Amino acid sequence: MEKDRKISNLDYFSDLVSGDKEMILEIIDTFLTQIVDESGILYKAIIDIDYKTIKTSSHNMKSTLSIVGAVSLLPLLNEIEDLAIEESNIETISEQTNDLKIYIKRIVEEIKEDRENYI
Numbered sequence: 001m002e003k004d005r006k007i008s009n010l011d012y013f014s015d016l017v018s019g020d021k022e023m024i025l026e027i028i029d030t031f032l033t034q035i036v037d038e039s040g041i042l043y044k045a046i047i048d049i050d051y052k053t054i055k056t057s058s059h060n061m062k063s064t065l066s067i068v069g070a071v072s073l074l075p076l077l078n079e080i081e082d083l084a085i086e087e088s089n090i091e092t093i094s095e096q097t098n099d100l101k102i103y104i105k106r107i108v109e110e111i112k113e114d115r116e117n118y119i
Contacts, residue, residue, distance in 0.1 A: 007103060008110045009069030021118045027067065028115045032108065034064045039104055046094050054093060055084035070107050076100055 010024070017023040038061050045053035058081040065073050080096050083089045 006110055007070050007072060007107050008114070010111075010114055012069050013067055024118045025115065028111055028118070031064060031068055032111060035061070035104060035108065038064060039101070042097060043101075046090065046097055049090050051084045051087040055081050058084060065107070068107065068111060070103075073100065073103055073107075076103075 010028075013027050014024055017027070038057055042054060042057040042061065045051075045057060058077045062074055062077045062081075065071070065077070076096055076099065080093055080100070083093050083096075
């Protein structure tokens with residue numbers, strides 16, 4: 001994934017709500033809360049080696065990230081979810097989640113920056 005290229009893209013839900021700034025802000029705020037919560041659940045599940053929660057959390061994150069156009073992360077989340085289903089390779093899951101952390105931090109920064117355009 002290119003460092004300079006944005007991961008997120010708010011065009012989808014902006015179009016979906018016909019550019020309604022209040023609704024866009026509400027979606028952004030919901031996203032920011034959900035992604036932080038879901039990430040925390042995933043990270044804790046990895047520490048606890050809780051494959052069921054890793055699977056559920058990584059699956060939920062796909063929907064959360066899709067709404068902000070971060071579809072480039074879906075293959076990584078699919079792989080984490082698949083490994084959790086197999087209940088194996090916690091080391092690989094942990095490594096992939098470390099990559100995911102970097103991307104999520106970047107997405108949160110992008111979304112917070114984009115949020116300023118709707119205030």
